[in-house]
Amino acid sequence: KICDELHTKGRLIRVGKHVSYEDRNRMSFHSINLYRDGEVENEYFAVSPINVEEEVLTAILYQEAMDVLQPEEVYVLQRKSHGLTDREIAQEVGRSISGVNQIKNAAFRKINPAYVSKGKGRKNRQQPLAI
Numbered sequence: 783k784i785c786d787e788l789h790t791k792g793r794l795i796r797v798g799k800h801v802s803y804e805d806r807n808r809m810s811f812h813s814i815n816l817y818r819d820g821e822v823e824n825e826y827f828a829v830s831p832i833n834v835e836e837e838v839l840t841a842i843l844y845q846e847a848m849d850v851l852q853p854e855e856v857y858v859l860q861r862k863s864h865g866l867t868d869r870e871i872a873q874e875v876g877r878s879i880s881g882v883n884q885i886k887n888a889a890f891r892k893i894n895p896a897y898v899s900k901g902k903g904r905k906n907r908q909q910p911l912a913i
Contacts, residue, residue, distance in 0.1 A: 847893050855889035858882060 848856055854875070861871045872882045890897045 850892050851889050855885055855892070858885045859889050862886060 848859075851859070858871055858875070861874065862868075866874075868879045868882045868886070872879045875882060877885075887897075
């Protein structure tokens with residue numbers, strides 16, 4: 783029976799014994815091409831609950847968005863995505879906090895021209911002084 787299953791389904795993939803039955807049923811197997819040193823290895827299987835095609839498209843869109851940015855802007859956005867504060871990024875880059883904030887906002891505007899930062903675009907609610 784095992785030989786028939788290997789013949790119909792392909793290669794044998796080992797899953798650890800500590801994985802529950804429900805988790806095994808949720809796993810999806812994707813056949814992808816593995817590129818190693820310029821050569822293609824076919825029939826490489828990846829065990830993952832994610833959709834590989836969707837992840838590749840997301841990575842391509844990310845790369846296209848980051849290509850329009852300067853290296854310093856990319857660095858600031860990456861550090862910000864890792865959860866660092868503007869102060870920590872400013873210490874790493876050697877700039878002031880407001881300088882990091884300007885770099886970050888400029889990068890956001892390059893990626894999304896409709897971006898409005900929290901400080902801009904607000905109405906002035908103060909009444910003018912009467913003399």
